Amino acid sequence: MPRFLGFVAGPYSLAAPIGDVRQIVAVGADAHAEPEDARAQATTSLATLLGAAPRGAAQAVLAFDHGDITVRVSCCALRGVLDAAAPTPLPSTAARRHTGLVVGAIDDGDGLTLVVDARVLATLAAGGGGP
Amino acid sequence: MSGGVLIFVAGGARLGVPLADVTRVTLQGRLTPIPFGHRALAGLMRGDDGALVPVFDLQALGAGDDDARPRLHVDGATVAVLGTERGPVGLRLDRLLGTANRYDAHVARPAHGDDVDQEAVEDVVERHRVALSPAVRATLGGAGVPRDASASVGTAPFFFFSADAFVAAVSVVGEGGVRTSAGAPS
Secondary structure, three states: OEEEEEEEEOOOEEEEHEEEEEEOEEEHHHHHOOOOOOOOEEEHHHHHHHOOOOOOOEEEEEEEOOOOOEEEEOOOEEEEEEEEOOOOOOOOOOOOOOOOOEEEEEEEOOOEEEEEEEHOOOOOOOOOOOO | OEEEEEEEEEOOOOOOOOHHHEEEEEEOOOOOOOOOOOEEEEEEEEEEOOOEEEEOHHOOOOOOOOOOOOOOOOOOOOEEEEOOOEEEEEEOOOOOEEEEEEEEEEEEOOOOOOOOOOHHHHHHHHOOOOOOOOHOOOOEEEEEOOOOOOOOOOOOEEEEEEEEHHHHHHEOOOOOOEEEOOOOOO
């Protein structure tokens, strides 16, 4: 059974295949601290990136690979590891931009969670497109 | 004309859909919002048959405000799930009026693939002083007046809602300049 890392960004309940998440950088109070290493890339709010308002202070920072660099995005909450069947693809009638971002939805016992393509997410976070 | 028509109010407009095009009418389940969704897209619902159904609210089409978003949760909301060539479309109803088995066609429904006579639709809109936003007008496919309707349906004119025309109307050029089947700006 596939495993996903579930996280929340603003109103969105999202998940990524667990192997596609480079690193859980911080969870809890550490998530709102600025990186001590000045060379570290700035953290992008995932909710803002998706055109929504974050809900409260960031509670987790995740890192995704984007070519030779690693992008860091902050989330409103980390839901943990989700075991679920393979995602059901979204119907093409679900009108949206960036159609490659959400590849499907899984039922994790707490409603539908949207599964994102980590590469597309990283591209958006790296400035390759946004709202 | 005969053939059952489901008549309802959506986005403030009195609309109808042939019963043959209605997959089911159901209470709105829990909706999951979708990033970068079209402004009329309220969210994604798991249908009774397990299929994923995007639920739209026509109210947001008439708002004229690009930032207007449909509410995620509406108490007791009814959703009509309609079949289209591209997949299911859920339409949140303001009010379900009922069915009519016979009606007089004011504007004939076009044959499959043909465009509706927009001038004739406009004539009905003007004649009956119906308030319809331009965006909603683009989703219409004919008009009629019920003949044997119940009191809840009444005899006021209704407009056929075309789910296929609606899906086409919310389509835009997606990222990379590729026309997606249903991408759309917020």
